[in-house]
Structure formats: structure tokens, C-alpha cells
Amino acid sequence: MALQGDHRGLDAQGYIEREGSLGRVPHAFRPVVAAARDRVLDTFGTCLDSAYLYGSIPRGTARVGRSDLDLLLALRERPTAADRADARTLDEALDKEFAQIDGAGTLVLGRAQVLSDLETYDLGWFLACLCTPLLGEDLAAYLPRYRPDSLLARETNGDLALLLPRWRERIGEAPDTEEARRPLVRFMSRHLVRTGFTLVMPRWNGWTSDLREMAEAFGAYYPERAAEMRQAAVRGYEPAGDLAALRAYVDDLGPWLAEEYARVHGVKPPRP
Template identity: 30%
Template sequence: MSTVQPTGVDADGYVLSVGDGPLQPEFQPLLEDVCLTLSPVELGVDGVYLYGSVARGDASPGISDLDLTLVLREPPDAPLLEHLEQTRLTLEQRHPEVTKIDFDIGHRAQVLAPEHKNRWGFWLKHHCRCVWGNDLAVHFERFRPSRDIALALNGDFAQALATYRTRIEHAATAPERLRLEREASRKLIRATPLLSLAQDASSWPHTLEEHVALFVQRYPAMRIQMAFFLFEARNPSAEREPFLARLDTFVAWMVSEQG
């Protein structure tokens, strides 16, 4: 088997962060609107964090999503979550420069709890950049790659993909189904470090392409399957039944490989 060169780590073996360079000017008005919209006290937002392609600076207007992590001051109740969902939809509707806006939501006590260090601490420290409010990433030291972090981030992959499967199966329209297939493909690809890092925890992939490249070097026989899901993660077009059949097969294989 060929040796995999470490990716996504610095010379000392720490995971690279997304950085804090200038954001792409095409997305500046959107981010200003996001911060202004989420800043009212009644929303209870402690910090707004950007991750994904816009955070890395390689997003494409009209093609990329806007991925946001919201940390709230207190645990949210159902009415607040509904309010935030309506806010998300409103932002999405008035900003065609992104295809979708996602909110991942947590709260301060959850983020700072020691038992969530490998999940929330790692996520904010290395995958996010704070664009408004309190930056809780300063509470954490840098992380080195580990399978424990992969488990903290994606140990729920089988359950999460089973949920996507149900939603795809019952999607009422083709655009809704294709959007869900795209999201499921991304979740599957991002879960692959559960296997690749079990053998070598010297790398940490950031982009979907890095996830696929690292995984295929570990499991070359899965190249065609990974190419399918990478394509669907970028340009979803598969019909429902073929997609679900491939999803079922790949998830079952991953579960068996985990032992």
C-alpha cells in the first residue's frame, strides 16, 4: 500500500485551521446581513461562526452554501429554534449568491463542557472562524488529528444517514430530493475519517476532495463508490432508487469495517 502524505496538518502535527485572511468580497454583503440579523438580544446568540468553503475562501457565488455555527448563550427552547429557522429561511431567500444557508446550533455550556472538547472545541478551533460575538475558540489549545475526534464529529453517521434515507424516500419534489441527496453525500464523505484515521492519524482532511483522496488511498477498491458520492455532493442528479441502493451498501460496509 502506498504511503499517504500527511494533509491538513502543520510541521508540528497540529491540524491546520481555516485561517483569518480576508473573506471573499462577493460574500461580504451576505455576511454583514447575517451578523446584523442575528445580533438582536432576543435571539440569544453569543457567537456566529463561519465554516466550509466561504470560511476557507474557495466558495463559488451561486454554487456554494453558506455554513454557519451559532452558539447561543443558553439552551434553546422550541419557540426560539422555530424563530431561528424562520430567520434562516428569510436570509436564504434574499441571498441568491448562495444556494443554501445552514445553521448548526449549540450553546455556551455545551461548547465549553470538558466532555465535548473533541467535538465542539475542535470544531470551533480548527474548522470555524468567528465573524460576530464571542469567540469561544480561544478557550481551546490546538488539536492533533485523532480517531477520537473523528468519532466525536461523525460517530452518529449511520443514524444520521438513516434519517437522510427516510427523508429522501419521502421527498415530495425532485429539487427537495436532490438537495437531500447532496447533503447525505457530504455527510457520508465527512464520516470516512472514522476508517482512514483508524490506520493513520497523521492527517486531517478539510475539503470533500481531501476526504476522498485520503480514503481512496486507504481503500482503493472503494474508488468508484467514492467518486459517485463526491459527484452527488457537488452536482446531485441520481434517481432516488439507485442513490438509496448505493447509500445502503456503503453505510453497511462502513459499519462492518468499524467492527
């Protein structure tokens, strides 16, 4: 998301502005979005409450052959295993058909979960601020406005300490090839940069989804870790299957960040 003047992604009242719109979808990706829209309807029909795009495509920053298609579906009822299997089939078909995208990922949730009190400042914020309406009713109408404060920081990324053990398992389970490790590097790099950014977000007083801007904002408050975070931002866009980088994430940068996050914002309550 490009920052607008000195507003840093905020409106005149200091609330986070919704990023992305269908009007910003680059021309090359419009056939992909149109196909996704039609196939979501065909697949989920009356079970679907609403559907959204998120990520680089609705922000207008997607790169042909490098960016993925990200979808969020809110179903009327709690998703079943069959619903998630249908979403994976949809993703695989879109990825196979359209060379413009480098993969597709569909997050399937239930309407009640998105609008629950527990998720107001996590999934609710994500939908209201980072997702672009594609189909159905926009659930953002039932959610509050959001400021870049400590509550939002805690509820979005205050669970890193809980994630690190699973990250270590995933690294150990991955085949010992650069190709197999590349998606892990991309995912973990992005997650750490976003966590580093939300750590300082209340002081920076704004929002951006650009990894490099996130890393620079973080580095202004933690210069001793700035170089590591800048490198993680680079890997988030251009990942290499670097095992040493993954080890550094789970043995050094990740644990330090989790401890500092808990000190500054507290710990996110565990989800069921």
C-alpha cells in the first residue's frame, strides 16, 4: 500500500483506511479475478455469505508470474472439511489455468467467527481493513473502525511465541532442498516483518502493507535489529531456500521479537 502524504494509511480521524479496491486490480490480473468470482459462486452457492480479495492484487502492486491470488470466503455456517477441500481444489485449478499468478490461497471462515468478540481485533480487523469486497454483503459494516494502537498490535501478532515451536517442526520436516524451503522462507520472512512492524505501529502511528516500509519503520525504533529486518523484507519478496536464514528466524530473531512483543503489548489470548 502506498502511503498518502503524511497520513500513513490513516483517514482524517486517525482510523486505518481500507486498502485495496477492485479498481486497482492490474489489467493482467482481471481475468483471474473474474474467474475466481464465478468459480466461488459455482462452488459455494447459497452457502456463501461474502467473498473478498486481499494482498497485492487488489492493492495494485501485483507482479505477473510472481504474485499469488489471495481470497477470503465467509460462509453462512461454520466451514466443514469438505468446504476446505473445495477451496483447495479451486486454488489448484486457478493456479494451473492462469500463468499470471504464482499460486492461489483461499481462507475459508464462518460469518459468526469473523464477527465474534474474540476476533474483533484480529480476523475482524483483517476483513475490514485489508480485504476488498468481491461478492455478497460486506461484513465490515458490522465491525468497528480501527486505530493503530496497542490493542490491535497485541490481537494481530501477539502470538509469535506460540508459533515458533511449530515453525521449528516445519523446518525439520521439510525436504532438504532449496526448492522445498523457499515457501517457508517467504512465509516466515513476511510474518516476522509484519510482527516487527506491528510492534512499533502505535509509535509510528500508521499502517502499511509494504514489507520494505514495514522494515524501515521497525528499524527506526530498533536500529540494532534493523539490518535483519530489512533482509527479511527482501526475502519476503524474493525468497531463497536458505536453511541458515530459517534457523536464525526460529533461534534468534523470532524468540527476541516474541519476548519484546510480550513486554510491550502483552500476549494474544490463545484461540480454541
